[in-house]
Amino acid sequence: MKLLQVDSIQSLEEKFATYFASMEKKQEEVELRQVRGRYLAEDILADMDSPSFRRSVVDGYAVRAADTFGVSESIPVFLESLGSVTMGKASTFFIGSGQTAYVPTGGMIPEGADAMVMVEHIDRLGENMVSINRPVAPGAHIMNIGDDFHKRERFFSKGHRVTTKDIGLLAACGMAKIAVYRKPRLSVISTGDELVEPGMKPGPCQIRDINAYAISAYAEELGAEVLDLAIVADDADAYRNAALKAMEKSDMVILSGGSSAGNKDFTAQVVDSLGKPGVVTHGLAIRPGKPTIIGIFTDREEPKTVIGLPGHPLSSIMVFDVVVGTFLRKYYLGNEESPKTIHAKITENIHAGEGRTTYQLVNLSRGEEMEGHSERGWLAQPIRAKSGAIAQLARAHGYVAIPQGSEGVRAGETVEVILIE
């Protein structure tokens, strides 16, 4: 048995880098309509100027602005109308002094014109004549070539996760198909003789399998593909076989299960037997999350990871976010963005852990909504639940990280809350 390794997050990250830094990320191409939530495997640059032609932003008449200088209600100018510009067609008019042409919103400004007069400020006088009774400045109501954006302007970089509001811009850049990183494939195996599927009524001493479903949801939210959920008995052979089978098709196997000390050794032994190098970390210097086991296997075509998460639902979610999510984003999805955070006033003291980083799950609420708090902004209330309690799960909006060796935080201090959804 090798020396039991307890790692800080930093030393764990160095281990990940040793085995995964040189791994090439897999890519695939998806249609624009399927790209929401995916991570870009290419930089997105404008492929042309926008607009690519001089464009009217109003319904009106294209003019030479100079023709309107000095006009008024009492001294209008009369212009010869050459006709109408058609949407989607290049205008063939040339607007000389004393001339004009109708241009709809979005239509092309004819050569020679340098301003638009809104249709509301025009009087039509028969077929080919309009009068204008207020002056316009050169450039009025015109979008020039590149006013919106220029060719080769960079909108998104590799690794960016595509959000809803990015889709219009991707369409504008002509990205009908987009290279994205393939979703990392996960399997989740639960072990514990006390576990039953959510659809079953637990017998005496049994509980429903919560973690596998919760972790799967977080993994999918992150952009992973969860292939399988399975419960296996606390039996080394069954456990090992299930893990080996899951490794065949998955990039990562997550073991979720018993949190007892006995169980931890059991999990470590099973994980270590799956290949080489095997277990690289027997625990993390974080609270909660100490009983996290990490195995890495490079003796296969592609490197695989097996993660034994703590059994407590709230802890397993914390560790998933701090360790697993960061790892998957970096090595499979090319995304090393800092997590989203907001500032909030903490409502209770949080103590620092000795020699380990403390992560405290918090529930966020608006200052006004809580009694005794009148200030605006967010309040972060630590979620303190007995081990195994789950009623608080849905209230966990994020967490506060207290570095080891710090003094902790006091009630009323402003803290940075890392959001978990």
Added chain:
Amino acid sequence: MKLLQVDSIQSLEEKFATYFASMEKKQEEVELRQVRGRYLAEDILADMDSPSFRRSVVDGYAVRAADTFGVSESIPVFLESLGSVTMGKASTFFIGSGQTAYVPTGGMIPEGADAMVMVEHIDRLGENMVSINRPVAPGAHIMNIGDDFHKRERFFSKGHRVTTKDIGLLAACGMAKIAVYRKPRLSVISTGDELVEPGMKPGPCQIRDINAYAISAYAEELGAEVLDLAIVADDADAYRNAALKAMEKSDMVILSGGSSAGNKDFTAQVVDSLGKPGVVTHGLAIRPGKPTIIGIFTDREEPKTVIGLPGHPLSSIMVFDVVVGTFLRKYYLGNEESPKTIHAKITENIHAGEGRTTYQLVNLSRGEEMEGHSERGWLAQPIRAKSGAIAQLARAHGYVAIPQGSEGVRAGETVEVILIE
């Protein structure tokens, strides 16, 4: 031609209520793993107490606390160990005075015991004897029946949208299958002779169809199913036929296209020809969004809606969020929650519109990140883009609503930003 109707948001909502309040929402059942992002069609209550048995939260020994009172390092107590409780099995031991049994984390506390002693505070003395050298209080390290939650406790109500962090709790409630509201079905038709698909290189005077893709993404983000995107020519027959075909299979048809005044009349006429009652609103007293056309059709098996959105990308997104999203959530998804908002300091004045509500898209940034702003918290910067500009699209995080008749807001004021993603 009927009188041109321009409605406030409130009077539009009354019209919607007239036609849709009695419509029964369609439901379907989905698996727990598919429920993320869906809207519940049933209240979710705990179906049992949790835990449903007295449960240990540590690895250790179950004792009668009274047996440990007064013990110390120098005066330990010796207890007879009756054996080990097995995970997932009801314990058959009865712990009398002077007796104990091993219980793993999550295991059932045997009858007679009222406290747990952590394994770290125990010395094993042979097979059947342990010594304890520190006292424990009654109830120590035990989760009692219902400590986490009680049977019939309500976790989620009908209409709630299921988030990632809800999944664990749904599993705990035994919700292997869950009744949700069926996704409203949308079709999006773009019209405009200047439009080409994003995959094509626009010719002179053409532009790529941005709105259809942007609106689809917002609709899917909201929880709708977008069946089709199609571009049709600015031809009344083609347009009408496309709309009729789309209505067959969709709950709502969104028309996205030209924003010119000519186009608006054209759209209104086409929409009005699709059925009865036809166009109910020819415009909204909002800015942007005035040229929004809404048709309702009750002369079919199910009521249908046809929405003509403004042609400007930023306006169409605003109107989608303010009008369409609210309507779909209320009548199809049973969700009338207020939109998510955050407080932010506005960086520029926003003027109120005369006789209409003004919605100003804003970009949010952290106070620290902007020059000249040292305060914490969020800053909201109005996005001011020429009509048709789209480079700003991806920066639109939300909007500020300025009611008609108000005085607008001044730079530096704290405003409520309605988030759009």
